[in-house]
Amino acid sequence: MRAAFLFPLKNLFPAASLLAATISLGLGLSACDSKTATTGEARTPNTAEKTVTSGTAATAADEADPVKAAANAAASSATPAPDPSSIPAARAADGAAIFARKQVPILCYHQIRDWTARDSKGAKDYIIPVAQFKAQMKMLADSGYHSIQPDQLYAYLTTGAPLPIKPVMLTFDDTDLDQFTIARPTLAQYGFKGVYFVMTVSLGRPHYMSKTQVKQLSDEGNQIGSHTWDHHNVKKYQGQDWVTQIDKPTKTLEDITGKKIKYFAYPFGLWNTPAFPELKKRGFVAAFSLAEKRDQQDPLFTIRRIIASGYWTPRTLSNSIRQSF
Secondary structure: OOOHHHHHHHOOHHHHHHHHHHHHHHOOOOOOOOOOOOOOOOOOOOHHHHHHHHOOOOOHHHHHOHHHHHHHHHHHHOOOOOOHHHOOHHHOOOHHHHHHOOOOOEEEEOEEOOOOOOOOOOHHHOEEOHHHHHHHHHHHHHOOOEEOOHHHHHHHHHHOOOOOOOEEEEEEEOOEOHHHHHHHHHHHHOOOOOEEEEOHHHOOOOOEOOHHHHHHHHHOOOEEEEOOOOOOOHHHOOOOHHHHHHHHHHHHHHHHHOOOOOEEEOHHHOOOOOHHHHHHHOOOOEEEOOOOOOOOOOHHHOEOOEEOOOOOOHHHHHHHHHHHO
């Protein structure tokens, strides 16, 4: 059982189940938004390929941690995407052009652990068994998918910059410890990188990641994004809520990583248009929702993801990616 301070979040599974049902029904809603657009397909070797050819000597610390060794080897040969702040405004496409580009598959994970007798039917959408998660990652690798980071997605959406063949973004919400202990080594096995949207109230609590682990993820080339302080619905923010839920958590994450926090994920995937200017003036360049339709005027702040359900086999996931994006 999680700490009592998180009960408001973890007890929302009945509501979340309704959201999951909406997501399942809506998998195809936005698939037709941009069927005629094409993703740039310049072939970029994935991290695993770069690791094999890099020839980087491993340190003793790297040898003790194969994940860190792979990350360091990849970092030595990877070419980073341009920072969004380096892209001149005159080069950036307008909302209509961004909306018209083919959507990139983005998966959202929460807990990665085996189900227990206490888990409700609705909760299991958000809890993916360990073997199932590993099988899904293997399917993505075997199918030729290449993981991308938000800066690459931003450059693609705003300038049409090419992406690897079969790009996919792997995102993780809520800071659960199993994202570090299970997802991190599994992704590294296939040369994948993740995007971790951190809920800062949970840092250091039982069953959640520590600040040191979040920093390690960042140092290894994964992206850290904001997911508020304690998962309150952005649509209800007023006044001081923006300080509590956005400003302070952003400062915390920037102090931990030593990097600018540029990307945000809406709790429950819920957003409204008044949130966009508030996020922008705080330095965010894009925000991620769930399976709802995007805002046509500001698609960068309603980038769609789908929850990779705990019920999904690798084949179901593969079909859902094709149908939804």
